[in-house]
Structures are given as C-alpha cells and as structure tokens.
Amino acid sequence: MKADKKASKxxxxxxxxxxxxxxxxxxxxxxxxxxxxxxxxxxxxTKMYIEPERWLPLEYKTKGQIHEEQVINSTLFDFHATxxxxxxxxxxxxxxxxxxxIKSSILCQDERSMTLIALCNKYIEDYEKLxxxxxxxxESFFRYKVCRNRLQEFLRDEFKVSDLPLQDINKRFLDKLYxxxxxxxxxxxxxxxxxxxxxxxxxxMAKDNGWVAADPxxxxxxxxxxxxxxxxxxxxxxxxxxxxxxxxxxxQVRDIFIFSCYTGLAYIDVYNLTxxxxxxxxxxxxxxxxHRQKTKVPFNVRLxxxxxxxxxxxxxxxxxxxxxxxxxxxxxxxxxxxIAEVCxxxxxxxxxxxxxxxxxxxxxxxxxxxETVSKMLGHTNVRTTQIYARITDxxxxxxxxxxxxxxxxxxxxxxTPSKESVRREQHQREVQKFAVAAGLA
Numbered sequence: 001m002k003a004d005k006k007a008s009k010x011x012x013x014x015x016x017x018x019x020x021x022x023x024x025x026x027x028x029x030x031x032x033x034x035x036x037x038x039x040x041x042x043x044x045x046t047k048m049y050i051e052p053e054r055w056l057p058l059e060y061k062t063k064g065q066i067h068e069e070q071v072i073n074s075t076l077f078d079f080h081a082t083x084x085x086x087x088x089x090x091x092x093x094x095x096x097x098x099x100x101x102i103k104s105s106i107l108c109q110d111e112r113s114m115t116l117i118a119l120c121n122k123y124i125e126d127y128e129k130l131x132x133x134x135x136x137x138x139e140s141f142f143r144y145k146v147c148r149n150r151l152q153e154f155l156r157d158e159f160k161v162s163d164l165p166l167q168d169i170n171k172r173f174l175d176k177l178y179x180x181x182x183x184x185x186x187x188x189x190x191x192x193x194x195x196x197x198x199x200x201x202x203x204x205m206a207k208d209n210g211w212v213a214a215d216p217x218x219x220x221x222x223x224x225x226x227x228x229x230x231x232x233x234x235x236x237x238x239x240x241x242x243x244x245x246x247x248x249x250x251x252q253v254r255d256i257f258i259f260s261c262y263t264g265l266a267y268i269d270v271y272n273l274t275x276x277x278x279x280x281x282x283x284x285x286x287x288x289x290x291h292r293q294k295t296k297v298p299f300n301v302r303l304x305x306x307x308x309x310x311x312x313x314x315x316x317x318x319x320x321x322x323x324x325x326x327x328x329x330x331x332x333x334x335x336x337x338x339i340a341e342v343c344x345x346x347x348x349x350x351x352x353x354x355x356x357x358x359x360x361x362x363x364x365x366x367x368x369x370x371e372t373v374s375k376m377l378g379h380t381n382v383r384t385t386q387i388y389a390r391i392t393d394x395x396x397x398x399x400x401x402x403x404x405x406x407x408x409x410x411x412x413x414x415x416t417p418s419k420e421s422v423r424r425e426q427h428q429r430e431v432q433k434f435a436v437a438a439g440l441a
Contacts, residue, residue, distance in 0.1 A: 012037050012097075014083050016060045016076050020052050027051055031072070035083060037099040044103050046079060047121040048072050071152060074162045075117070082106065114211045115163045116155070120148035123202045139268060139329070147198045154180055166212050169203070171219040178222065193222045230347055231356040234365070237261055239343050241306075250342070252325055253335040255310050259324065260354035262306045262362060264377050267329050267351045268293040274321040278303075278311075292378040299378035359385065365395050 013036045018029040028049035035042050050072060054063050061076060062069035086105045090097045124144050130136040154177055155161050174196065181192040200217040207215055232240075241258055245251045260270055269292060277290040286303045303311070314324055326332070332351045340349045347353075355377070363373045374385035417425070 011039070012087055014080050016046065016080075017043075017057070018050060018052060018055050023052070024049060029055070031055075031076070033079060033083065035099045035102055037087075037097055037102065040099040042099040042103045044107060046076065047118075047125055048075065071149075071162075078162050114166050114206060116166060116169065117148065117152060117163045119166060119206050119211075120144075120151060120202055123205050124148060126205075143198060144202065147195060147202065150181070150185075150195065151177075151199065157184065166203075166206055169212075170214075170216045174216055174220045178220075188225075190224050190227065193224055196220070196222060230349070230353050231360040232261070232345070232347070232349075232353065234361050236343075236345050236347075237357065237361065239345065240339065243339075243343050245339075245342070249327075250335055250339055253327065253332055254339055255313065256324055256326055256332070257336060257339075257349075257351065257354050259307050259310045260351065261357045262304055263288060263301050264355055264358035264363075264373075265301070266292070266294065266355055267326075267332065270324060271322070271326045271329075273323045275323060276321070278323075295378060295380070297378045297380055299376060301376045367398075 013034075015034050016031055017034055018031055020029050023029045029052050031046045031048045031050055032043045033046055050062050050069070054069060055061075056063060061073045064070050064073050083102060083106060086102050087097065090101070090105075095101075124141070127136065127141055127144055131138060131141045152162065155164060158176060158180060177199075178192055178196060181187045181195055182189070187195070196217070203212075203215075203217065206212045237258070240254055243254065245254065256270060259265075260267075263270075265273070265288070269290075272293060273288070277288055279287050279289050281287055286308065288301045288303060289298075291298050311323055317325060319325070327335075329351060336349045336351065336353075340347060359373055359377060363376070364370060370382060370385055374382045377385055379385045
C-alpha cells in the first residue's frame with residue numbers, strides 16, 4: 001500500500017499506522033488510516049487492533065502469520081481500495097479535494113456505502129463499551145465476535161470477497177448462510193438458527209439507523225427444534241457427590257457443578273458470586289440475593305447445607321472477592337464430560353445441566369411449587385420455567401400416592417346399583433343356573 005499520486009496538482013497517499021500510546025488493557029494498539037492530500041494529513045480509526053510487535057511499520061500491515069492477522073491485512077487492503085476509489089471519484093467529478101473531505105466521505109456511511117463487516121465491527125465496538133459497564137456479559141460479546149468471524153469466512157468461501165454492501169443482504173444470502181453453517185461447520189439446526197438470530201440483532205442496528213430499508217430476516221422462516229432438556233436424577237447427583245477423584249481440577253469442577261445443582265445459578269452467576277451477595281435473613285438462614293447477569297432480574301435462593309459446605313470448603317482459597325474457584329465455561333464443560341465418564345453417567349453433561357437439575361430434581365421433584373421455582377431461577381414467566389423443570393415419572397407416582405392417601409377409604413361401600421341393574425344381574429344368575437342344570441356349562 002504505497003503512496004499514490006494523482007494528477008500534477010494533487011499529491012495523495014494512504015498508509016496505515018498503529019498508535020502505541022493508546023494501547024488497550026490487553027496490550028493491543030489501534031490501527032489508524034492516515035490520508036495525506038497536498039500536505040494535509042488526517043487520521044481515523046479502522047476499528048481494528050494489533051499487538052505492536054506484530055505490526056510491520058514499513059509495509060503498513062501485520063506480519064500475517066496467523067488467521068486473525070491475515071483477516072486484518074485483507075480488511076486493510078479493502079479499506080485502502082475504498083479510500084482510493086473515493087479520491088478517484090472526486091477527481092472524476094472535478095471537485096476540490098482535501099484529506100478532511102475524503103475522511104468525511106468515508107465516515108459518513110449511508111445505505112449505499114455501509115458494508116456488512118463494517119456494521120459488525122461497529123456493533124461489536126458499541127457492545128464492548130456496554131460490557132465495560134458490566135451491564136452486558138463477556139459471553140455474549142465473545143459470541144458476536146464469533147458471528148463476525150464466521151460471516152467473514154462465509155464471504156470468502158461463497159463470494160470470494162472480504163466484505164459486501166448491506167444492500168446485497170437478501171433472503172437468498174441468508175438461505176445460503178444457513179446451508180453453509182449446516183454443511184461447512186456441521187452445526188445442528190438449533191445452533192445454526194441461533195447464529196442467524198444473532199446476525200439479525202447486528203443487522204437491526206443498520207435498520208434502526210436508516211442505513212437499510214428492507215429486513216430480509218422477516219422473509220426467512222426458520223424454527224428451533226424442540227430439545228429434550230437434560231437433567232440428573234438424585235441418584236446421579238449422589239454419585240457425583242460421593243465420588244473420590246484423583247485430580248484436584250475435577251474435584252473443584254464437580255463441587256461447583258453440585259453448588260449450581262443446589263442453587264440453580266447459571267455459570268456466569270456462579271463465576272461472579274461474591275460474599276457481598278450472601279445475606280443472612282431474619283430467620284437466620286443464608287440467602288443468595290442479586291440480579292441475574294443475563295436478564296438483570298432479581299432473585300433470591302436460600303443456601304441449603306450442601307452449597308454452604310462448598311462455600312466453607314473454599315473459604316481459604318479465594319482469589320479476590322470471588323467465592324469459588326470457577327474456571328472458564330469451556331474448561332468446565334470439558335471437565336464435566338470427563339467427570340461423567342469417570343462416574344459412569346451416560347449423559348451429555350454441561351454446566352447448564354446443573355440449572356435444569358435444580359429445577360427438576362432438587363426443587364420440583366421434592367414438591368416445591370413451580371411458581372416458587374420460577375422465582376428462584378430468576379424467570380419472569382412460568383412458561384420459561386416449564387422448559388427447565390420436567391415432571392418425572394417418580395414425581396407423578398409420589399403425587400398419585402399422596403392423592404391416594406387422601407381419597408382411598410372415603411367410599412368403602414360399593415356403588416348403589418339401579419333397579420334395572422339388579423333385575424339384569426338376577427336374570428344372568430338364572431340363565432347361568434339353567435345352563436348348569438342342563439349340562440351346558
């Protein structure tokens with residue numbers, strides 16, 4: 001990306017530099033575009049970041065040795081081409097050209113100029129600011145970044161480009177994306193549909209800002225398949241509880257999983273749990289009281305003996321304010337599969353199974369009303385809880401035993417027959433008596 005010269009009256013160059021003095025906490029420096037026209041120089045952000053040691057200052061690009069760097073280089077190449085095209089358009093129209101004017105032309109995105117990946121970058125940039133306020137979770141932030149990366153990969157595979165104008169996003173594009181996700185990445189229907197939904201959230205930003213007029217997502221009819229939500233039985237929970245592990249890492253993940261089985265907390269809420277969120281109520285019992293990370297809905301859960309023992313167990317091994325030594329969600333799920341195999345549990349156990357186990361086995365299975373379970377899970381609608389809480393055959397049997405104890409014995413005498421029924425029974429006895437006498441029976 002060398003300096004370009006156009007006509008004798010204008011000097012024009014575009015290069016990319018990094019700002020080492022403005023590194024983020026993760027050590028990455030922002031990459032900015034520098035446009036120079038007739039000695040006037042302007043800078044503006046490319047919305048991309050790189051470690052300073054991975055940048056080649058004389059070549060205005062990254063080293064390009066890993067996939068992320070190759071994507072950055074490809075995007076910078078397209079960025080350079082866009083800026084040069086803007087400059088050439090102004091030359092063709094005979095306009096007075098300044099660096100500031102080119103910058104404004106680039107930054108003032110509209111329906112014709114806003115591109116898909118540029119939209120994703122802007123959405124992610126805004127979302128990251130919300131994450132810093134702790135109103136939004138890191139997990140969702142990570143998923144939106146994955147969504148952008150997958151879209152970039154899709155554009156390269158299917159269209160041989162690194163970006164597309166938003167006006168090219170239509171139902172056919174979305175249908176091809178869905179099929180590509182199912183085939184190239186072997187995603188099941190629900191995972192692919194959720195990806196499309198996440199993409200729709202990003203696209204909504206363009207719709208809300210008037211950068212696009214149509215909404216192709218309304219034309220696409222995708223449906224989530226019903227999933228049989230997994231949970232552990234009390235026997236399986238007991239097997240986990242009593243298992244002696246050789247490894248400390250498996251023991252810790254088992255303990256945290258059991259903690260969630262008895263509290264119903266989602267992974268991110270267990271991860272963020274601090275002593276400040278434990279309260280001793282007037283009845284002398286300890287409760288967890290705070291807002292769910294995902295929905296911001298307040299909830300209260302009383303700590304039974306098992307979770308209290310787990311908190312006490314790790315009291316002297318805390319790091320910072322966090323109560324429990326919770327590894328990453330990915331590591332938890334990886335170790336849980338190992339734990340299930342060691343314990344002889346033939347189920348696909350993820351951390352979220354603990355939340356379903358709390359709803360089904362620990363609470364509903366022991367007679368806790370579903371309305372109470374819903375409150376403890378932090379749900380705003382009982383119908384959401386019904387997805388989590390399964391009515392097991394054991395629960396049905398217990399309920400019917402309870403019903404039988406109340407109703408059996410109330411009516412000891414047989415039902416009073418009608419006169420016609422008595423006559424019919426007498427007639428049948430006489431017929432039977434005659435048949436016996438005649439040797440017919």
